[in-house]
Amino acid sequence: MRKIAFWTLFLYAIYALFFAFYLFQWTNSSIPAQYKGTSADPATFLTKKELMLTEQFSEVKNFLFFLSVPYEWVIYIFVLLFGLSARFQQWAEATTKRRFMQTVIYVFWLSLLVQVVTFPLSYTSYYVTKMYNISTQTFSSWMRDELIDFWVNYAIMVVIVYVLYMLMKKFEKRWWVYAWLCSIPFTLFLTFIQPVFIDPLYNDFYPLKNKQLEAKILALAEKANIPAEHVFEVNMSEKTNALNAYVTGIGSNSRIVLWDTTLERLSEDEILFIMAHEMAHYVMKHIYWGVGLYIAVTFIGLLLTNRWMKRMMKRFGSLCRIEKWNDLASLPMFLLLISLLSFAASPAMNAISRYEEHAADKYAIELTKNKEAAISTFQQLTRSSLSEVHPPYIVKLFRYSHPTILERIIFLEKQ
Numbered sequence: 001m002r003k004i005a006f007w008t009l010f011l012y013a014i015y016a017l018f019f020a021f022y023l024f025q026w027t028n029s030s031i032p033a034q035y036k037g038t039s040a041d042p043a044t045f046l047t048k049k050e051l052m053l054t055e056q057f058s059e060v061k062n063f064l065f066f067l068s069v070p071y072e073w074v075i076y077i078f079v080l081l082f083g084l085s086a087r088f089q090q091w092a093e094a095t096t097k098r099r100f101m102q103t104v105i106y107v108f109w110l111s112l113l114v115q116v117v118t119f120p121l122s123y124t125s126y127y128v129t130k131m132y133n134i135s136t137q138t139f140s141s142w143m144r145d146e147l148i149d150f151w152v153n154y155a156i157m158v159v160i161v162y163v164l165y166m167l168m169k170k171f172e173k174r175w176w177v178y179a180w181l182c183s184i185p186f187t188l189f190l191t192f193i194q195p196v197f198i199d200p201l202y203n204d205f206y207p208l209k210n211k212q213l214e215a216k217i218l219a220l221a222e223k224a225n226i227p228a229e230h231v232f233e234v235n236m237s238e239k240t241n242a243l244n245a246y247v248t249g250i251g252s253n254s255r256i257v258l259w260d261t262t263l264e265r266l267s268e269d270e271i272l273f274i275m276a277h278e279m280a281h282y283v284m285k286h287i288y289w290g291v292g293l294y295i296a297v298t299f300i301g302l303l304l305t306n307r308w309m310k311r312m313m314k315r316f317g318s319l320c321r322i323e324k325w326n327d328l329a330s331l332p333m334f335l336l337l338i339s340l341l342s343f344a345a346s347p348a349m350n351a352i353s354r355y356e357e358h359a360a361d362k363y364a365i366e367l368t369k370n371k372e373a374a375i376s377t378f379q380q381l382t383r384s385s386l387s388e389v390h391p392p393y394i395v396k397l398f399r400y401s402h403p404t405i406l407e408r409i410i411f412l413e414k415q
Contacts (some may be wrong), residue, residue: 001081001319008077012070019066023059027392031406040409042389045379050386057132058388062395064128068121069343075117076336084113086321089329103162106328111154122146129240132386137239148201156190161331168326175326176302183298191291195248195255203234208258213268217275224279224367231275232257237264242385247278247287256282266380269373273364280363286356293352297345305337312337346398353401361408365415374412378405 031041038044042051079085092105126142129135135142163182167175190198199205208214208231217231236244236259243262248255256278262271281287312333313325322329365374382389382405389405396404403411 004319005078005081008074012074015070016067019063022394023063023066023392029055029058029388029390029392031390035406035410038410039375039379039413040389040406042382046383050383053132054382054386054388057128057134057386058391060128061125062391062399064121064125065399068118068125069339071118071121072114072339073336075114076332076339079110079113079332080316080320080322080336083321085110085329085332089327092328099166100162102328103165104158106331107154107158107161110331111150111157115150134242134385135240136237141239145202152198152201160186161328164334165326165328165331172326176306180295180299180302183302184295187291187295187298191287195257199234199248203236203239205232205234205255205257207231208233208263210263213263213271216268216272220272220276220367221279224276224283226279226282233260233263234258235260237261243381245274245278247281261384265384266377267373269368269370270377270380273368273370273374273377276364276367277360279367280360281356283363284356284359286360289356290353293349297349301338301341301345304341305334308337309333343398350397350399350401354403357402358407358411361403361411365412371412371415375409378408378412381405 035041036043042054046054088106088109089102091109092102095105096102126135126137126139130137137145164175164179167178167182171178195205208217214231232255234257236242240259241261243259243265245256245258245262248257256275258271258274262274266274309330310325313322313330317323317325317330320329320333322333324330361374365371368374381387387405388395391400391404402408
């Protein structure tokens with residue numbers, strides 16, 4: 001056990017050192033020489049101070065991201081190695097004989113432990129965004145969101161874990177097939193209810209107040225053959241200085257949402273370009289394709305998890321004090337494998353997302369025919385969030401679900 005714990009920490013330290021050198025020493029975020037002086041060159045639209053802050057903030061945020069993902073793996077490994085998972089199961093079984101209540105108790109202790117251990121990294125991320133004036137959120141407001149996150153994720157996790165382990169015990173060979181089939185309606189249900197029931201827990205949503213702007217947006221929607229009736233705005237200015245807009249939900253619960261920061265800082269033409277971009281996601285059914293892709297990836301993930309989890313149990317089950325692979329105490333092993341697979345799949349998933357976002361940019365410029373507004377929009381987005389125009393390659397692979405600002409502006413310049 002000590003040997004595994006040592007090597008886990010050693011490998012994590014080597015990993016952290018690699019990314020520290022990669023992000024702070026080895027990479028160069030300056031744009032290629034052929035784009036110097038163009039509208040994609042941050043030196044043409046950012047001040048020297050903004051350029052410096054953008055570089056510093058991006059390096060720190062990227063480093064925190066790459067630290068946090070394997071940090072979660074380390075937590076699950078140590079929970080298993082030191083018998084904490086087995087202890088949580090014992091507490092649950094000693095409290096009640098009902099399986100659902102055992103799940104409620106076990107998931108609570110595991111979730112609480114993970115929340116407490118990951119809190120320093122979460123707070124550091126919040127502190128950095130606050131220090132660089134990206135976040136305007138007070139500590140109490142941030143803690144409120146953290147608590148909402150905890151309870152929402154906990155409630156969802158209880159349902160998932162209860163059904164998952166019920167299937168594991170009833171169908172030991174084909175549990176993963178039935179789990180995948182159950183995940184389909186569950187994913188669709190969550191996607192459907194998110195805009196109406198989950199998102200409002202964090203912020204206030206209301207119809208766009210500027211009715212003249214709404215009329216122009218709805219006219220644009222009509223031009224794109226979108227049966228839109230309302231555009232929503234959300235009060236994000238109390239939490240951030242960044243700009244954003246997005247499309248969410250499916251079916252009758254689909255919503256196009258504008259942050260109030262976007263409404264305050266962008267011109268009307270820039271807002272219309274953003275809206276045209278979001279409408280493209282609706283027209284091209286990207287939400288549905290995204291849900292379909294998630295369901296397909298879930299099938300592969302559960303198939304691989306089924307194979308590897310049983311092999312890991314044969315080798316490490318007794319060491320972790322877990323009697324059977326389908327005992328509740330094996331949950332950290334399941335979560336570890338899912339997290340590893342998700343991280344491994346993220347470059348491919350991000351590449352698909354970048355393709356969709358590029359298609360939405362293309363659609364938006366064809367609909368609005370305003371190249372200048374589109375370019376200035378991306379310049380404003382860079383300034384407001386201190387985003388890198390040309391991020392390091394590994395960062396792009398694992399973090400960027402959108403094309404880089406350099407790629408987006410250069411594309412627009414050629415139109």
